[in-house]
Amino acid sequence: MSILVIAEHNNIEVKSSTLNTISAASKLGGEIEVLVLGSNIDNISKEISSYQHVSKVIFIDSEKFENAIAENIEPVILSLAEKYSHILAPATTFGKNVMPRVAVKLDVAQISDIVNIESEDTFIRPIYAGNALATVKSKDTKKVITVRPTSFDVVAKEGGAGIVEQINFDIGESKVEFIDREESKSDRPELSTARIVVSGGRGLQSAENFKLISDIADKLNAAIGASRAAVDAGYVSNDYQVGQTGKVVVPDLYIAVGISGAIQHLAGMKESKIIVAINKDEEAPIFNIADYGLTADLFEALPALSTELDKLNSIEK
């Protein structure tokens, strides 16, 4: 049994989702090889080859892979597919974009967003926004799988075989023209991997008021999240969205402020270790899953929380 993991990176850094996916692959047993496609990725390829459980890295260095165009990546995976029993990628917008193309061309049903592995053909995945868990058994000989990164640990960045092989592949003319990418720049921890997340909802009432959230996030070295209602209302951009159609986060501490707790939002955060809810509506469903609930007007509670955190910090100093 041999497994191929498709690496996610931005040509400069390896995304942590790649480390989670290698970890998931290691639970299947068998040789793990990693495919890295990108531009100027010598260093990244070498780095991945040193990761725990990785027996080999295969890479292609070409401008055509700079922007992770699914139509360009798919034929490379297909050309290599024959020798592998399992092909895995993270269930991020990168993996979601590419893997169904690979599955359909191999005529297999993709298994999306797995959160656990029972055996080499049986997996657990959430359905209905995580309101049910499906144990699914694939009848296809080859398994094409996307992995929910937050459900698997990261592998150690050492212990790999250190073997790197460069290959060539002519993908021909690209059907998709990349124009540009607008990435949200932030000095804060990345939302999907942060230890603490502070999220705001419709209760914040304006983009301006989100400063109250960022103030708390700064003091806790936390990432900022948002409900879809807050995103739709234009308070913050969509890459902050936590939920069924946004990001799934599993931090040690999730603080939900002014978020009522729609099913679609809970799907993205209910696995968090500790959940705090601050809401002025004591009937808000978010309180049903919160470890600590506070019924309060957030416009009073957040400044008070800020002051309390300052006190705590000054005691520690």
Add this chain to the structure above:
Amino acid sequence: MKILVTVKRVIDYNVQVRVKADGSGVEKENVKMSMNPPDENAVEEALRIKEAGKADEIIILSIGEEKCQETIRTALAMGADRGILIKASDDVEPLAVSKIVSKVVETEQPGLILMGKQAIDDDSNQTAQMTSALLGWPQATFASKIEIEGNIGTVTREIDEGLERIKVNIPFVASCDLRLNEPRYASLPNIMKAKKKPIDIKSAEELGVDVSPRIEHVKISEPPTRQKGVMVADVAELVQKLKYEAKVI
């Protein structure tokens, strides 16, 4: 240009889904069913493209049991022109769906296919990508903005890092994000008009597509439930609990 829009009939997004005690699935009896939410965005976008004079006809395709006609009627009431129902068991996997869509494309020859990015029942997020690969058309997934100029589509995509823009030639397949637009409500006169719009019904077998599942659902179970926690009196107590009880700050 024709636009083909796919719509799926799913349990309404406001319904609290219940897992059946025997683990065979979720409760669907007497449960409100609706159009999959991002599919509504796909229908709305098609209407806007047509209203801008860039398309002549909007065809709604649904796959599943007889009752999917209701979902098609909803789209027709919003303003789409006609429907196609491909009858099959109600849980056709994305792999088979993409094959059926490709068959319909052979006869209908649309210039654009709009789909929801994900169905809120099985949360697969696969069908548009698979359809694109089968047809050899470019894909524009997770679209939050679609601009059509002549033969070219410029699409803004919602990605984990932020936003990305790509340019693709018609024909292409787009999967629609909830942020793409605000779907309209059907007016009463339009609901009445929609009753007279044609829906063509065929079966998956007639199209020669094998819809037998490749994935066996061994068991559907409840996710672990969280215990309801405690209510704190004020912010000071909250911080004390987080610091000394939960030890997370």
